[in-house]
Amino acid sequence: MNPFKYGQIVQDKDFCQRPALIKRLSDVIEKGQNVYIQGERRIGKTSLICECVRQLKKHRLIYIDLLEVKTSDDFIKRIIAAIVSMEQKSGMVEQIFKKLAHIHPTISFDPMTGMPTIGFDGSIPFSQDSIHGILDLIYSYHSKQRSIVVVFDEFQDILNLKNSKEVLAVFRSKVQFHSDVSYLFSGSVCNKMVGIFSDPDSPFFKSATSLSVGPLDKDNFQKFLSKKFTLGKRTVVQEVWDRIFEICSDVPGDIQQFCDALWDISTKQEQITIEHIPMALETIFAHEFKGYETTLKIISGQQLQVLTGLARMGGKAPTSAEFSRGLGGIAVSSIKKSIERLINLKVVFYIEEEYRFTNPFFRAWLLFKSL
Template structure:
């Protein structure tokens, strides 16, 4: 079995405990408090919430992934999927179907999993008012059992037609479900702020915010060492500490690089600096073509700015070092390119420093330049 996992929600032996954050989430969720959890990509938001809610005795988890949602009907379908995951018992699914009667639901056997599930008719659910039907269904269940509703990638709701109406229908219902905790997870800071921090948004100040930071403490070092040991690799703590620091404590990136280190070594091998080059090449073999596409879609000027960022880092983007590396001495044009690269999702700013969204893309660029 693979010792490291990345790009998905992790649990069990792939999950390193985050006791104080888990405790905080559990306390608020158990008390019916709504939460908004924002953070940059791959920080472990989804895994943390799923793990924390599952740890509350008697609490059901209704997990609804809104990534790439396209319409109100799609929203209803995804809630129906979440309900099927919450409880597969026939009585629960039949009750859910009865509560969704106007959306013409069916209890079917899911073709992928072979398990019973609720399916709803997209045409019947196409009007934004169908959201009310779905929310009323959740409220009816929540009167009988404790449920925490998690809306993951919540900001994607802004992209559907009629999103304003959908948001206000949702908010209208949620505010009357005082005993039920809704947890909103989002990755794109600005868009999440638009929903929760904009005075004109129906969700303005409606949920308590929790931020998720890096994972770089000793318990994560021990966790990574234990995963290497389970995979019959020998690693030393200082090497792992350095690797975690180099990747800014981002657990998704760290697990990806460790997976690559595991892939390029054999049972009994030591894992150390000497394997890093092969590990990066392993990652580039999978991701290099995407990086080439990103580069092709940039202007020459943007490429140069990105190259300078890879070469000298993004702490001082108006320094002579940076301007020399980019070959552009016009500070406002540098800033414009940085903002565009940010909008494209390639870079972001953290505590005043510009950083690559993917450290592997940064390393790939660095190697291209020599």
């Protein structure tokens, strides 16, 4: 069976250890401090948090995903759903239903799996009381014997709420009294996260220490992945590893996806060499090309030119005269506008002084198609 995992949280044996980060995060959690965790997409933020809490053993995790949250009602419901999910595991759903009677929760069961789904009648209007009430409910699960760790993942999406500043202010005013509970705020859109925690005008200014998640140590991660190939009676030459890490800019989720494709196109006893790389890429393209084409349909001809320029010439100096010449002399101001649009569409992002493709395989596809 293909041993590579991507697009999901990895823990335990599937988690390539990051001792220094786990140690730092454990210390923060044990002290009940708050921390904001940032790093690029698929770098391993959520897995790090889950693995860390798993290793701590004594803590319970309340995990709230704020991805694409749009209203304060949805925000509160997601927190409640996270508490219910934690209580489902310990069979205490009835108790939580009693505590939440005022907002009329409903329960239904999936006919196939028998798993319960929680809903709420009507909406929960935003007020200081409703946010404080829900945070007090969270706090009621905390005890000296069994601490809780509260995780708000994709926290930057709280800025989608129309009244985000007010929600953040009310939220912060309560969190600061839960001084023995560790709140973890994780997010991938770095400038937004920095804005929430480092802008003096933000209610969360200096309210949490920061922790950056970068790539895994290359040697360790390569060993971790090699072992999986070896168990499946395959070997991988060093040149291939170097190429994979380069194509994927060291991002673990993309590297695992690449390994997954290499596994699928190889057989037992085979040595994987540089010739396998195009074949592996083609299998990835076959899965993803519809998404690439959708992007091409919604961008202008000039934006496509800039995008392919970034694929060919890299994203370190797209406003240089040389880059402009490489695109047949497109004005620098037009290049800037195109890049802005590509960032808004989340096709590229800015990191470490360069514009990079959010999906490295899209870049490889553009080069492969010579668009």
